[in-house]
Amino acid sequence: MERKTIYLCLAHMSEEGWEQKYVKEAFDTNWVVPMGPNVNAFEQDLADFVNHKDSEELDRKVVCLSAGTAAVHLALLACGVGPGDEVLVQSYTFCASSHPITYLGAKPVFVGSEGETWNMDPVLLEKAIIDRKGKTGKYPKAIVPVALYGMPYRIDEIMAIADKYGIPVVEDAAEGMGSRYNGQVLGTFGKYGVLSFNGNKMITTSGGGALICRSAEEANEIMWYATQARDAYPYYQHTAIGYNYRMSNVCAGIGRGQMKVIDAHIAHHKHVQALYEELLKDVKGVHIHKQPADPRYDANFWLCAATLDPEVKIKGQENAYKEVIKTAVGGAAGVIHQVDSATTDCQPNENVEALRVWMLDKKIEARPTWKPMHKQPVYADAPVYTNGIEEELFKVGFCLPAGPYVSDDDVKYIVESIKEAME
Numbered sequence: 001m002e003r004k005t006i007y008l009c010l011a012h013m014s015e016e017g018w019e020q021k022y023v024k025e026a027f028d029t030n031w032v033v034p035m036g037p038n039v040n041a042f043e044q045d046l047a048d049f050v051n052h053k054d055s056e057e058l059d060r061k062v063v064c065l066s067a068g069t070a071a072v073h074l075a076l077l078a079c080g081v082g083p084g085d086e087v088l089v090q091s092y093t094f095c096a097s098s099h100p101i102t103y104l105g106a107k108p109v110f111v112g113s114e115g116e117t118w119n120m121d122p123v124l125l126e127k128a129i130i131d132r133k134g135k136t137g138k139y140p141k142a143i144v145p146v147a148l149y150g151m152p153y154r155i156d157e158i159m160a161i162a163d164k165y166g167i168p169v170v171e172d173a174a175e176g177m178g179s180r181y182n183g184q185v186l187g188t189f190g191k192y193g194v195l196s197f198n199g200n201k202m203i204t205t206s207g208g209g210a211l212i213c214r215s216a217e218e219a220n221e222i223m224w225y226a227t228q229a230r231d232a233y234p235y236y237q238h239t240a241i242g243y244n245y246r247m248s249n250v251c252a253g254i255g256r257g258q259m260k261v262i263d264a265h266i267a268h269h270k271h272v273q274a275l276y277e278e279l280l281k282d283v284k285g286v287h288i289h290k291q292p293a294d295p296r297y298d299a300n301f302w303l304c305a306a307t308l309d310p311e312v313k314i315k316g317q318e319n320a321y322k323e324v325i326k327t328a329v330g331g332a333a334g335v336i337h338q339v340d341s342a343t344t345d346c347q348p349n350e351n352v353e354a355l356r357v358w359m360l361d362k363k364i365e366a367r368p369t370w371k372p373m374h375k376q377p378v379y380a381d382a383p384v385y386t387n388g389i390e391e392e393l394f395k396v397g398f399c400l401p402a403g404p405y406v407s408d409d410d411v412k413y414i415v416e417s418i419k420e421a422m423e
């Protein structure tokens with residue numbers, strides 16, 4: 001039988017078909033709008049999920065939005081970020097952590113990672129805060145740490161620094177849905193917490209996101225901005241610029257169904273990670289990105305990330321980067337700009353690229369890690385505080401498939417394929 005492609009992380013619906021039941025309800029009751037019973041119930045399900053802590057219950061409110069990117073945008077807006085402000089954001093991340101800063105006319109200041117979690121380095125964070133105050137005369141308006149591939153950041157240290165300087169934290173937990181630190185769900189530590197339900201995330205609504213807020217008042221303010229910021233008149237009166245960012249009641253139906261399987265999804269991601277760790281432990285030159293031994297860390301392992309030592313030779317390495325890519329890595333063919341060179345001045349090592357190509361040939365999707373934002377041409381002028389760790393990790397790092405569709409057999413096949421790729 002021909003092998004199916006093993007993708008990085010695919011949407012996975014409940015076997016009972018809960019998602020379709022709630023979506024059908026939306027149609028049956030004609031709530032086919034960006035509000036309604038599914039949205040309300042999904043928000044409650046999410047609040048119940050994030051509020052559950054080992055020792056106590058929290059009281060966070062959750063607002064469903066059209067995307068995680070919208071959640072970052074509105075969180076920053078609610079922190080008062082505006083033209084001329086600066087926001088400190090982890091450099092090693094997907095672009096949606098930093099782009100919304102620019103939507104508000106503010107400037108991102110990138111902070112490098114430390115080597116253990118691959119996330120924001122608290123030492124660099126404090127250095128950046130002090131230096132920006134010295135250079136601009138004011139403190140940055142917000143701090144955005146990112147749970148890269150689901151790994152919790154150094155939350156205690158980051159929160160202590162944020163409190164010391166009175167700067168709000170917007171946790172980008174888009175990849176870290178259900179990751180915990182000290183028994184508490186990521187996204188509930190900061191002033192706001194961002195979740196994403198894009199098709200490749202821990203749970204999906206096809207596309208969607210949510211913002212975790214600290215109070216009903218703050219949640220209402222976010223909802224107001226997400227629904228075009230209208231004032232209470234019989235006609236449309238506006239005292240602020242709003243956005244059309246609310247979640248559709250149809251999508252929320254999918255989300256309600258997904259909440260019934262989220263614990264099983266997280267357990268499966270952890271199982272796949274443990275299997276990779278076991279099967280790759282004796283493969284020289286390949287190192288799985290593990291969570292710190294500190295028991296407070298409890299990652300969801302959204303994707304399995306790893307590094308490849310520069311001296312490892314991969315079959316076909318001599319051909320790496322010889323051809324200009326014609327289709328997007330990750331399935332965005334048709335919507336990416338064509339380029340005329342095969343290389344840039346900051347890219348994964350040739351053996352990492354050769355491994356990606358080798359795996360693709362084996363019908364396995366392996367992907368480079370996120371290219372640090374301060375190395376992106378679009379952010380060429382942005383200030384950066386780094387020790388170079390994320391740039392080094394980007395050269396040697398790659399991601400392997402995880403998630404409910406990845407079977408034990410798939411993991412064994414993936415590991416065998418990596419071994420075969422080595423010369």
Ligand SMILES: Cc1ncc(COP(=O)(O)O)c(C=O)c1O
Nearest residue numbers: 067068069094096097174196198
């Ligand atoms: C780190 C990070 N932040 C934000 C987002 C944005 O989420 P969305 O795709 O739902 O807009 C994503 C994922 O897409 C992400 O990986």
